Amino acid sequence: MSTYDRSMSLAGPPANIQWHQKLSILLGMFGLCIILLAGFNVEFPNRGLWLTTALTSIFAGTVWFSWDLYRGKYPGIKNDKVWFRSISNLGLGGWLLGIGITAFYIILYFYPEYLGLAKKGPNTGIIALFDPLSKMLSGNPASQWFVYGTLYTVGILAFGIKFMWKYRHNRYERIRTMSVMFFQTAFAFLIPEFMARLNGSSVLQGGSLPFLDLKNIWPLNYYNFESYRVKGFLSSGDIGFAMLIFAIASVFVITPFLTYKFGKRWYCSWVCGCGGLAETVGDSFRQLSDKSVRAWNIERWVVHSVVVFVTLMTTAVIYSYLGNDTSKYWLTKKTFLIGVGVLLTAVFALVMIFKRDEFKKDAKYGAIGYLIVILALIGFHFYSGDGHVFLFQSGTLRKSYSFLIGSIFSGVIGTGFYPILGNRGWCRFGCPMAAMMGFQQRLFSRFRITTNGGQCISCGNCSTYCEMGIDVRAYAQKGENIVRSSCVGCGICSAVCPRGVLKLENGPQKGRIDANQVLLGNDVDLMNLVNQK
Amino acid sequence: METIVIIGNGIAGVSAARHIRKLSDKRIIIVSAETDYFFSRTALMYVYMGHMKFEHIQPYENWFWEKNRIELVRGYVDHVDVANKKLLIDGSRALPYDNLVVATGSKPNKFGWPGQDLHGVQGLYSKQDLDLLEVNAPNKEVCKRAVIVGGGLIGIELAEMLRSRDIPVTFLVREKNFWNGVLPEGESKMINEHILEHHIDLRLATNLKEIVSDENGKVKSIIIAETGEELPCDMVGLTAGVTPNIDFLKDSGIELGRGVKVNRFLETSAKDVYAIGDCAEQHVAIGYRRPIEPVWYTGRMMCETLAQTLCGNRIEYKPGHWFNSAKFLDIEYQTYGWVFSERGRKDYEAQFHWRHPKEKICVTISFHNDTQQFLGINTFGIRMRHEVFDRWLTENRDMDYVIEHLIDANFDPEFYKHHEAAIVAQYNAEFNKQVKSRKKSLKRIFVSS
Ligand SMILES: Cc1cc2nc3c(=O)[nH]c(=O)nc-3n(C[C@H](O)[C@H](O)[C@H](O)COP(=O)(O)OP(=O)(O)OC[C@H]3O[C@@H](n4cnc5c(N)ncnc54)[C@H](O)[C@@H]3O)c2cc1C
Numbered sequence: 001m002s003t004y005d006r007s008m009s010l011a012g013p014p015a016n017i018q019w020h021q022k023l024s025i026l027l028g029m030f031g032l033c034i035i036l037l038a039g040f041n042v043e044f045p046n047r048g049l050w051l052t053t054a055l056t057s058i059f060a061g062t063v064w065f066s067w068d069l070y071r072g073k074y075p076g077i078k079n080d081k082v083w084f085r086s087i088s089n090l091g092l093g094g095w096l097l098g099i100g101i102t103a104f105y106i107i108l109y110f111y112p113e114y115l116g117l118a119k120k121g122p123n124t125g126i127i128a129l130f131d132p133l134s135k136m137l138s139g140n141p142a143s144q145w146f147v148y149g150t151l152y153t154v155g156i157l158a159f160g161i162k163f164m165w166k167y168r169h170n171r172y173e174r175i176r177t178m179s180v181m182f183f184q185t186a187f188a189f190l191i192p193e194f195m196a197r198l199n200g201s202s203v204l205q206g207g208s209l210p211f212l213d214l215k216n217i218w219p220l221n222y223y224n225f226e227s228y229r230v231k232g233f234l235s236s237g238d239i240g241f242a243m244l245i246f247a248i249a250s251v252f253v254i255t256p257f258l259t260y261k262f263g264k265r266w267y268c269s270w271v272c273g274c275g276g277l278a279e280t281v282g283d284s285f286r287q288l289s290d291k292s293v294r295a296w297n298i299e300r301w302v303v304h305s306v307v308v309f310v311t312l313m314t315t316a317v318i319y320s321y322l323g324n325d326t327s328k329y330w331l332t333k334k335t336f337l338i339g340v341g342v343l344l345t346a347v348f349a350l351v352m353i354f355k356r357d358e359f360k361k362d363a364k365y366g367a368i369g370y371l372i373v374i375l376a377l378i379g380f381h382f383y384s385g386d387g388h389v390f391l392f393q394s395g396t397l398r399k400s401y402s403f404l405i406g407s408i409f410s411g412v413i414g415t416g417f418y419p420i421l422g423n424r425g426w427c428r429f430g431c432p433m434a435a436m437m438g439f440q441q442r443l444f445s446r447f448r449i450t451t452n453g454g455q456c457i458s459c460g461n462c463s464t465y466c467e468m469g470i471d472v473r474a475y476a477q478k479g480e481n482i483v484r485s486s487c488v489g490c491g492i493c494s495a496v497c498p499r500g501v502l503k504l505e506n507g508p509q510k511g512r513i514d515a516n517q518v519l520l521g522n523d524v525d526l527m528n529l530v531n532q533k
Numbered sequence: 534m535e536t537i538v539i540i541g542n543g544i545a546g547v548s549a550a551r552h553i554r555k556l557s558d559k560r561i562i563i564v565s566a567e568t569d570y571f572f573s574r575t576a577l578m579y580v581y582m583g584h585m586k587f588e589h590i591q592p593y594e595n596w597f598w599e600k601n602r603i604e605l606v607r608g609y610v611d612h613v614d615v616a617n618k619k620l621l622i623d624g625s626r627a628l629p630y631d632n633l634v635v636a637t638g639s640k641p642n643k644f645g646w647p648g649q650d651l652h653g654v655q656g657l658y659s660k661q662d663l664d665l666l667e668v669n670a671p672n673k674e675v676c677k678r679a680v681i682v683g684g685g686l687i688g689i690e691l692a693e694m695l696r697s698r699d700i701p702v703t704f705l706v707r708e709k710n711f712w713n714g715v716l717p718e719g720e721s722k723m724i725n726e727h728i729l730e731h732h733i734d735l736r737l738a739t740n741l742k743e744i745v746s747d748e749n750g751k752v753k754s755i756i757i758a759e760t761g762e763e764l765p766c767d768m769v770g771l772t773a774g775v776t777p778n779i780d781f782l783k784d785s786g787i788e789l790g791r792g793v794k795v796n797r798f799l800e801t802s803a804k805d806v807y808a809i810g811d812c813a814e815q816h817v818a819i820g821y822r823r824p825i826e827p828v829w830y831t832g833r834m835m836c837e838t839l840a841q842t843l844c845g846n847r848i849e850y851k852p853g854h855w856f857n858s859a860k861f862l863d864i865e866y867q868t869y870g871w872v873f874s875e876r877g878r879k880d881y882e883a884q885f886h887w888r889h890p891k892e893k894i895c896v897t898i899s900f901h902n903d904t905q906q907f908l909g910i911n912t913f914g915i916r917m918r919h920e921v922f923d924r925w926l927t928e929n930r931d932m933d934y935v936i937e938h939l940i941d942a943n944f945d946p947e948f949y950k951h952h953e954a955a956i957v958a959q960y961n962a963e964f965n966k967q968v969k970s971r972k973k974s975l976k977r978i979f980v981s982s
Pocket residue numbers: 457540541542543544545546564565566567568574575576577578608609610611636637638639657658659686687690778781809810811812826827828829830832858859
């Protein structure tokens with residue numbers, strides 16, 4: 001009997017575990033309640049103080065909760081009971097949460113007046129609560145986007161800490177998370193606010209810059225080259241000009257170079273804000289992504305359609321504000337269109353010449369189809385009048401993109417459906433930036449996930465926890481490397497693999513996808529024989 | 534059209550079907566009793582722990598079988614009639630075959646302990662065992678203590694599973710240190726420590742005497758042989774190894790030992806009958822391998838060979854260099870080549886052991902005393918590259934070379950701390966050498982591609 005007691009105390013959880021969890025949840029809820037009350041127009045006397053209290057409580061509550069969750073546990077994979085909890089197994093909890101977040105996004109995008117946004121005069125409600133912070137940073141009153149940005153950043157920071165505790169044995173995950181936390185706080189949140197202070201000042205030669213998150217690259221930032229923004233850049237002296245150049249270089253030089261060196265993970269899992277939220281706040285939902293081949297087919301059609309859409313739309317928008325006269329502006333409507341056509345054709349030709357074999361058949365048909373569409377539409381231009389581009393009004397095209405993709409897809413569905421589609425629904429099905437980098441990752445990149453010979457036991461942890469819905473196991477159990485355009489390089493498949501089968505790495509392109517390199521354990525003669533087929 | 538019937542839809546049977554389909558158009562039928570579709574036995578633990586649902590441990594979507602024209606029959610084969618080339622399924626249906634592949638796997642060992650068939654006593658092998666575990670040990674209220682008998686890989690997995698639901702576990706291990714029939718002592722001891730860290734009541738050098746029943750025929754306690762101590766418990770897990778699951782072949786005339794006897798072509802004594810996977814027993818062991826190798830990888834490897842044979846290119850089963858892996862709670866283990874425990878140590882085998890001063894990380898490398906030839910490596914808490922060690926073993930590299938290039942073999946995720954410097958330093962000190970660690974070279978690593 002004595003031993004029984006002894007190991008009972010060894011095995012039993014510390015008695016205070018319960019109240020730690022309850023109190024931490026209470027604290028977080030308290031913070032949320034303050035914000036909610038402000039939403040119902042409860043007047044807080046000292047808004048600065050109450051806002052600080054609210055944000056601190058939410059942050060501290062989350063961090064406390066996670067500390068309690070992982071303390072006293074040996075470092076390692078912490079996926080126990082994931083599929084037993086209704087919030088993370090598509091149960092009632094998940095659906096309720098999904099509906100809740102979706103509702104928030106609908107209000108945010110379409111009914112900001114309910115958050116207290118005033119067209120004239122001072123803000124009220126939640127937005128007013130955030131006024132003091134906004135004034136402190138940029139000097140301006142808050143907007144719904146400021147509220148959203150602040151909560152977003154607090155979310156990434158608090159859940160980022162949780163994520164780092166959860167994966168504290170894994171330095172790749174820890175460093176990567178520090179990186180997204182940094183980019184969100186500095187680049188997405190603080191710097192643009194500070195820059196707003198410069199508007200109208202002599203540094204910008206009296207011009208004013210558009211709100212710019214420097215790491216937010218076209219086509220994710222689909223509006224970056226719109227007329228008012230380009231005018232803003234050009235009106236703001238050398239700094240503005242440098243930023244415009246940087247924005248263009250990001251698309252055509254920096255992104256392709258880094259994607260070649262490291263795969264698209266340099267952006268999707270290390271820099272991007274959407275990715276940052278998905279990896280931190282959304283981490284508990286990564287297992288919900290659909291791994292079926294059917295989902296993969298849908299993904300390829302949808303995401304590539306978005307690429308075509310955004311390319312068309314951007315071309316149309318830029319086209320519509322360019323002039324016809326070279327004397328005013330070196331770039332005219334015509335040269336621009338020809339430029340786009342030449343660029344697309346060049347990319348397409350290069351792929352066809354150098355990467356024909358790696359291109360799966362269906363992708364090839366898709367590419368040909370799309371290329372024809374784009375070229376044909378550009379052709380239409382020559383038969384269409386001013387203001388119209390192709391068959392459409394450029395303004396209409398832009399508005400529908402911004403509504404369908406910018407708001408509904410990336411916000412409402414992308415984040416609101418975390419508990420239903422998994423945390424990377426947007427990144428997988430909608431993000432044109434991810435699709436374009438993915439295309440490059442598949443064809444011109446040093447990145448791959450190496451499969452460790454024959455060590456795979458087909459357990460399925462990697463596939464289950466791949467947020468992009470990649471059936472990692474399907475490759476690993478055959479001894480093949482994983483080179484998939486959608487892989488964001490989060491590294492979780494490698495982390496959860498119980499047999500050390502997967503390693504994200506950059507290496508020579510030669511032999512990267514070679515399925516003949518299978519080393520499943522048989523002797524060399526048989527391998528040669530199998531490979532001859 | 535020629536019909537190939539495979540008994541058993543485990544990794545062996547299913548891989549055989551896949552490889553045969555790749556090479557030919559023959560009719561393929563898989564008969565199996567346990568589940569409708571293939572699942573990964575090695576992942577059963579993750580279902581109980583809530584990491585995955587059962588559907589996630591099925592490596593192929595359900596449409597896969599029809600699309601590849603692999604016919605699935607759910608049923609138990611009671612009898613094989615080799616004279617007439619027929620099977621009997623569930624005592625009623627007869628199924629003729631042209632070629633028969635026996636891939637029926639294993640079943641948990643029971644050593645005749647008193648009370649081994651009581652309610653609440655179970656093994657961990659099949660889907661049914663998993664379902665039973667949900668009845669016997671759904672939570673710590675129903676199962677106030679579990680006792681696991683047998684300190685092997687399945688035993689420690691079962692312990693981890695039960696601990697994930699906070700069920701107190703007593704772990705009876707016959708050996709002096711955990712799994713030390715296979716692991717060298719330093720490693721065994723490190724795992725002992727780690728088991729205790731997970732609040733598992735580890736009892737080394739302890740045997741089970743009997744399982745005691747309550748008035749309803751359910752387990753009430755167990756008695757330990759050495760001390761006579763009686764431990765109350767609600768569930769007993771028997772995980773003392775496995776035996777080939779071949780009782781249904783006893784009257785078939787096929788030559789049996791512990792398993793189905795096969796030659797190097799995986800042919801049994803009966804014409805057109807083959808055996809692969811856990812249930813196959815080699816007449817003569819291959820190299821240092823055991824005649825029966827109940828591991829995932831061998832089942833998979835045998836199929837590649839057998840598929841060739843069945844499709845007209847008769848070749849021998851020639852496994853390459855030995856490798857294996859496992860996970861002990863949070864510590865990953867990999868092995869390449871042969872590293873023997875004290876018990877199995879060859880007289881020419883020398884070993885070099887390095888252990889991290891604080892963390893649970895260690896490496897044991899074995900080499901030939903006289904020639905210094907590298908023979909094998911065990912690693913705990915460091916991932917290593919299969920391809921690189923396979924190459925070094927083939928190239929008969931010596932110890933200095935391996936130590937010098939160890940960094941090339943590292944397979945840990947990027948940014949992990951490296952331990953090569955410490956390993957090299959200790960090697961130099963211990964053997965009075967001046968080996969210097971090379972810089973990692975992608976050229977050397979990817980040389981074969
Ligand atoms: C919990 C657990 C963890 C493991 N972990 C690892 C690991 O990490 N690494 C590793 O290398 N190995 C591991 N193993 C061992 C590995 O799973 C086996 O070696 C492997 O599954 C054997 O495959 P098989 O195809 O030979 O047989 P099985 O997978 O046993 O398949 C045989 C099938 O045939 C069916 N069958 C048997 N007799 C009949 C009959 N008469 N009629 C019809 N059907 C029949 C059975 O029901 C079964 O479904 C583990 C085993 C277990 C139980």
